[in-house]
Structures are given as structure tokens and as C-alpha cells.
Amino acid sequence: MAIEVIEPGLATSIQDEGRPGYYNVGVPPSGALDLYSAAAANALVGNAPSAAVIESAYMGPKLRFTEPAVIAVTGADIPVLVNGQSAPRWESLDLNAGDELSFEILAGGARIYIAVAGGIDVPLVLGSRSLYALGAFGGFQGRALQTGDVLPVGAGSGRPGLSVPEALRPEFPKELDVRIVLGLYDYRLTDEGMSALVDRPWQLSPVADRIGFRYAGNALQWKEREQPFGAGSDPSNITDAGYPVGSIQVPGGIEPIILHRDAVSGGGYAQVGTVISADMDVVAQSAPGTLAHFVPVTLEEALEARAAAKARRAEMIAALS
Amino acid sequence: MAAHQVQTPLPGVFYRRPAPDQPEYAAPGDSVTSDQTIGLVEVMKQFAEIKAGVNGTITSFEVDNEGVIGPGDVVAVIETGA
Numbered sequence: 001m002a003i004e005v006i007e008p009g010l011a012t013s014i015q016d017e018g019r020p021g022y023y024n025v026g027v028p029p030s031g032a033l034d035l036y037s038a039a040a041a042n043a044l045v046g047n048a049p050s051a052a053v054i055e056s057a058y059m060g061p062k063l064r065f066t067e068p069a070v071i072a073v074t075g076a077d078i079p080v081l082v083n084g085q086s087a088p089r090w091e092s093l094d095l096n097a098g099d100e101l102s103f104e105i106l107a108g109g110a111r112i113y114i115a116v117a118g119g120i121d122v123p124l125v126l127g128s129r130s131l132y133a134l135g136a137f138g139g140f141q142g143r144a145l146q147t148g149d150v151l152p153v154g155a156g157s158g159r160p161g162l163s164v165p166e167a168l169r170p171e172f173p174k175e176l177d178v179r180i181v182l183g184l185y186d187y188r189l190t191d192e193g194m195s196a197l198v199d200r201p202w203q204l205s206p207v208a209d210r211i212g213f214r215y216a217g218n219a220l221q222w223k224e225r226e227q228p229f230g231a232g233s234d235p236s237n238i239t240d241a242g243y244p245v246g247s248i249q250v251p252g253g254i255e256p257i258i259l260h261r262d263a264v265s266g267g268g269y270a271q272v273g274t275v276i277s278a279d280m281d282v283v284a285q286s287a288p289g290t291l292a293h294f295v296p297v298t299l300e301e302a303l304e305a306r307a308a309a310k311a312r313r314a315e316m317i318a319a320l321s
Numbered sequence: 322m323a324a325h326q327v328q329t330p331l332p333g334v335f336y337r338r339p340a341p342d343q344p345e346y347a348a349p350g351d352s353v354t355s356d357q358t359i360g361l362v363e364v365m366k367q368f369a370e371i372k373a374g375v376n377g378t379i380t381s382f383e384v385d386n387e388g389v390i391g392p393g394d395v396v397a398v399i400e401t402g403a
Contacts (some may be wrong), residue, residue: 010331011365057365058392059330105330106392206333206389209365288332288364289391 005149009061014139016052019128030130033284037075041115043320044072045158051119052129060103070117070158076109094160108172109285118156175291185270193221201291210262246275278305333364377401
């Protein structure tokens with residue numbers, strides 16, 4: 001069983017739940033940017049949550065299945081075609097040998113997930129099948145998919161006709177709240193700078209990929225200080241520090257960047273806040289032009305949101321088993 | 322005569338030239354072939370070419386150079402003469 005790549009789509013890669021545990025030596029977690037949608041795709045086709053799926057941004061690939069397969073497409077709102085005929089998203093589908101999966105034009109969201117029963121069977125690297133493109137390892141041959149690639153598929157036993165209940169499917173609004181915990185360097189902002197960060201919306205620019213999501217809109221004002229030893233001359237510079245996934249840095253004080261799962265592990269930009277883990281999927285599904293309101297929450301609220309997100313995911317998986 | 326609308330599948334920034342110091346790919350009134358590039362979309366630090374998609378004559382560009390576009394936006398109209 002294999003999948004032939006007829007057209008790769010944009011920055012299409014193999015991803016699983018990621019590669020935690022190596023950020024201290026500069027290897028980011030990688031993994032599906034929208035973990036909920038990836039988990040749903042796997043659950044629909046009877047895979048374990050750790051199975052590898054295909055992730056595309058904005059534009060789906062065109063794929064041909066060499067043998068009968070059970071597949072599911074989740075994530076962004078994009079019309080799905082099987083042999084040119086409309087097919088549902090968030091449902092498990094039965095494909096015949098030779099069937100072709102393709103996509104029309106994106107209507108909402110940003111990232112598409114395709115799971116096949118058995119999972120994409122590329123080698124484990126540091127315990128994960130996820131591509132880390134900057135490191136050129138993991139995924140399929142350490143790179144994004146290309147025309148002519150043949151993806152190996154593991155043994156699986158999915159069944160068609162399963163469907164994620166409507167209430168458990170994400171929505172893709174053009175304007176949304178992104179909850180953040182302030183810090184570690186928010187004290188460097190003036191009152192005006194803090195107001196510009198949290199009281200006005202930010203618009204996602206086209207510079208948004210697996211490494212980071214760059215927003216535009218306001219200028220942040222920083223408190224005057226004499227820059228410490230080791231820090232760059234711009235007020236947004238600090239002496240180098242570790243970057244959490246989800247942290248918001250503001251190079252030059254004008255365009256905040258939310259670091260995502262392929263980000264570098266440290267550097268010299270002040271992080272004014274960190275997106276809570278429960279909202280990283282929402283960031284992942286933001287398309288350029290999306291307006292984001294950064295809403296500060298406490299650590300306790302962030303942990304409650306994480307627990308709620310876990311419960312919703314468990315409910316979704318239970319609904320499919 | 323039929324008007325073909327060239328849609329972008331990608332969001333991003335639309336460019337009518339391959340590079341700032343290069344001439345435009347095409348202008349209204351030009352004849353183009355189906356596989357001819359008429360613009361670029363920049364997204365995620367990558368550039369994707371937009372092809373005419375049909376043989377015909379460009380009647381208009383619907384997006385300015387460096388305009389921000391979303392998936393499905395019409396960037397140009399081509400008269401196919403069919």
C-alpha cells in the first residue's frame with residue numbers, strides 16, 4: 001500500500017504528535033500545528049493518536065492511492081474531491097485502488113490534515129515521524145513532499161462512514177481571541193506599549209509558517225533603559241534567553257511573531273507573552289488577514305483551558321470509537 | 322467570446338513582476354497561453370507562480386502589484402475568444 005504524490009500542494013509534510021524533549025539542544029517539537037484536527041483524522045481511520053498524517057498549508061496536494069484505503073480529511077475548510085467528485089470532510093472515506101484525492105480552493109482556516117488507516121510509515125527520528133524542515137530530518141526524506149514521491153503506509157483497519165459530530169468540529173473565524181500569559185519580558189513595555197499589545201487587534205501577515213506567525217498593526221513602545229551586556233541595541237533586544245513554543249517576540253517593536261512548533265529554541269528578542277497551549281491550534285488555522293485579539297489570562301486560567309481542550313479531544317475520540 | 326477569471330488558490334502578496342527590476346509578466350491587451358505565468362503569490366517566504374490557465378487575451382488585472390489576496394480572489398480576467 002502506498003500513496004503517490006501527483007501534486008505536492010504547498011509545504012506539505014508528514015507530521016505526528018511531535019518530538020518533545022530535545023528543545024534544550026535546539027531541536028523543536030515539530031508535529032502537527034493543529035493537533036486537534038490531526039488527532040481527529042487519525043481517530044476517524046482507526047489509527048492511534050501517534051500515527052503520522054499529511055499536513056498541507058492553504059492548498060491541498062493531489063494524491064493517488066495504489067490500493068484500497070480508508071482515509072479522512074480534517075482541518076481547514078476546503079472542498080475535497082475523490083476522482084473529481086465532492087467528498088465530505090471530518091468523515092472516514094473508503095477509497096478504491098487508483099482513486100485520486102484532490103482539493104479545490106480554501107474557504108477558511110489554513111491547514112489540511114489527511115490520515116490514512118495504518119498511518120504514513122516513514123522512519124522514526126528521535127522518536128517521531130514529524131518533518132523538521134530546517135533540520136532536514138524526519139518526515140519523508142527530511143523534506144516537504146514533491147511530485148513523484150511514493151509514501152509508504154502501515155497496516156491498518158479503518159472503517160468508512162465514521163463522522164466527527166458537528167459540535168466537535170472547529171470553526172475558522174476571520175477575527176478571534178488568542179489567549180496569552182504575559183511575560184517574561186512584558187515589564188519592558190510602557191503602559192502605551194501594553195495597551196497596543198492587548199487593546200487593539202493584530203492582523204496576520206502572509207509571513208506565517210510552521211516556524212512563526214507574524215502579525216502587523218500597531219507599534220509597541222518600550223521603556224527606556226541602558227541595554228545590558230550581551231543584548232542588541234534595539235529596545236526589543238534582550239540578553240539571549242530560551243523561547244517557549246507559543247512565545248510572542250516583537251523584533252523592532254512593530255510586528256509580533258508567535259513562535260510555533262518548528263521554532264528556534266532561543267535568541268535575543270524580548271517575549272512579551274506566550275500563547276496558551278489550548279489556543280495554539282487556533283493560531284495554526286489562522287489564514288493571512290485574520291484579526292487576532294491577544295487576551296491576557298492567568299496561569300490558572302491557562303491550565304483550566306488546557307484541561308478543557310483535553311476533555312474535548314477525549315470526547316471527540318470517544319465519539320469515534 | 323468568454324471571460325475567464327484567473328483565481329489564486331493561495332493567500333499572500335500578489336506581484337506582477339518576477340523581481341523588482343524585471344518587466345511585468347504580462348499587461349492588459351497581451352496574448353497569453355494557458356501555461357504562461359502572469360503573476361506571483363508570496364506566502365510563507367515562498368513564491369508560487371500564477372498561470373493564465375487558458376489561451377487568450379488579458380483584459381484586466383483585478384489586483385494591484387503587491388496587493389494582499391485571499392484564496393479564490395480573482396487576480397486577472399482573460400478573454401478566451403472561444
